[in-house]
Amino acid sequence: MKINEGIYLVGSGGAGCMISNSVDCHVYLIESSEGHALIDAGVGLEVERVIDNIKKEGLDPQDINHLFLTHTHADHAGSTKALKDMLGLKVYVSKAEAHLLRSSDLMDQGLDVAIIDGIYPQGYKFPNCEPDVELNGGETINIGEWELTTIHTPGHSKGSICYLLKRDGRVVLFSGDVVVHGGKLMFLNCEGSVMKDMRESMPKLANLGIEELYPGHGCFLCAGGQEHVNNALEALKHLTPPPNAF
Numbered sequence: 272m273k274i275n276e277g278i279y280l281v282g283s284g285g286a287g288c289m290i291s292n293s294v295d296c297h298v299y300l301i302e303s304s305e306g307h308a309l310i311d312a313g314v315g316l317e318v319e320r321v322i323d324n325i326k327k328e329g330l331d332p333q334d335i336n337h338l339f340l341t342h343t344h345a346d347h348a349g350s351t352k353a354l355k356d357m358l359g360l361k362v363y364v365s366k367a368e369a370h371l372l373r374s375s376d377l378m379d380q381g382l383d384v385a386i387i388d389g390i391y392p393q394g395y396k397f398p399n400c401e402p403d404v405e406l407n408g409g410e411t412i413n414i415g416e417w418e419l420t421t422i423h424t425p426g427h428s429k430g431s432i433c434y435l436l437k438r439d440g441r442v443v444l445f446s447g448d449v450v451v452h453g454g455k456l457m458f459l460n461c462e463g464s465v466m467k468d469m470r471e472s473m474p475k476l477a478n479l480g481i482e483e484l485y486p487g488h489g490c491f492l493c494a495g496g497q498e499h500v501n502n503a504l505e506a507l508k509h510l511t512p513p514p515n516a517f
């Protein structure tokens with residue numbers, strides 16, 4: 272579904288709009304005159320539903336040239352291999368998590384615990400995949416009319432990346448699982464989720480003038496995004512843990 276000019280939601284599971292597999296994160300499509308980009312991929316189950324959603328919007332999946340991963344948790348990165356095989360797109364991932372995309376183990380990122388919790392089906396196996404570009408944070412990449420800047424924001428996971436996009440005065444942040452609606456953070460009981468990292472990362476999102484905030488799950492914002500980020504920054508100034516999304 273089109274959620275703003277040049278931005279579509281083409282995948283979303285149970286923590287969102289249920290337009291694709293129930294485990295999928297939000298999968299966003301950035302439209303440009305020089306080829307489109309995806310932000311995150313989904314879990315790797317029922318990938319064809321994401322492809323169908325793209326076609327329903329009148330867009331050609333073969334025009335997607337880039338896939339930017341916010342991190343490599345399976346609900347975000349499990350469809351990477353299938354999409355790369357199908358569309359030949361270029362895969363971007365944090366240098367800190369590139370090895371997990373190549374050869375993740377169930378224990379590496381809490382997938383074993385998530386299967387016990389029933390989040391992923393029994394027997395689920397993460398489809399490994401070779402990334403094309405390893406990001407350090409601070410890179411600027413042009414996607415047609417859009418200028419995309421990468422921000423390395425570990426805390427939810429070791430290699431979480433937020434993507435700041437600008438076009439015609441718009442300031443848009445794709446925040447993955449770092450910060451979501453209301454300024455809630457997403458700490459998990461697994462490797463890579465570290466409060467100290469989050470304390471050091473979140474100030475990178477201060478004073479960016481974010482209007483549109485598109486997180487990996489839940490409600491997204493078409494205006495006023497910076498206020499929600501500021502709520503998280505304020506919560507991290509106190510002794511008790513900040514509000515968690517789940």
Ligand SMILES: [Fe+2]
Binds near residue numbers: 342344427448
């Ligand atoms: Fe995650």
